Amino acid sequence: MTAPFDARAYWDPILKGAQLPGATAFVGFELIDYSPEDGWCEAWFTLPIEATNPGGHAQGGFITAALDEAMSLAGSIVQDGPAMSPTLQMTTSFIRPVPIGQRLRGRGCVVRRGRAAIFTEGWLKSADDKLLATATASCIPRAMNAYDTK
């Protein structure tokens, strides 16, 4: 028998490593903590100047991108093995203008982990704890080796 999947041994180097994927690096991801057992992930996000909208704040799509990172990670780490959680549908509520270049606290968590679907939710708060945006999403559990990355 193979040893049971050690989620922390697998995810620690990925989430704490210097080699973040482009999309993750763009939104200024810095891991705070995560729990494979409970299915949540918290991180700091800092949106770059390149995400600025005409009003001088963060464009909504980039806010969605930051939330998608936290929520997809929550959906990934909760699975039994190297996995991803491609998003099927995501709704973001833009509650307050989101500043550029400031550290924001983001959280993604699993609401329900089913066999065929995972439901997640997330929020983004300012450093002084004001709620800036919330989101809900549905995604599908998918083992990493199921991906053809060609």
Next chain:
Amino acid sequence: MSETGDKPRISDADMLARFQNSKKRPPCSDTLGMRLAEVVQDERRIRMDFDVPQMFANPTGAVQGGFIGAMMDEAMSTCVIIDSNVTMTAPTLEMKVSYISRLMPGPAHVDARILKRGRSAAFMEADCFDADGKLVARATATAIPMPFKRLS
């Protein structure tokens, strides 16, 4: 045509030129490689071309969904500005995106349209297509129209 009686319209071609020649593009437009490609004011729709940079890929090589959302938000917001004859902007309240298929970095386009632009709310819809014309995502959004302030 709009419900709010804006000043006289300029032609679709002139509107397109106005945006394409604008020197006041917000940073997010350049980040996404955005280019307004078509304006049809009578049908309250626009087409926006994108060239999605490789850096927006997730570990599978496909574009991370949030950035597809960014493209669609950009197109739907621009659609409101044009539909109001550049008198209004519309901060997005809520956006929902359905990810129908994978999108790889590179050329893509978004068709956005106004469902309704009232005084206190605007409703928009957008479809995102890959370089082969395959539908990869659909979005709906609500926004609050506000008088347009020029970037300084």
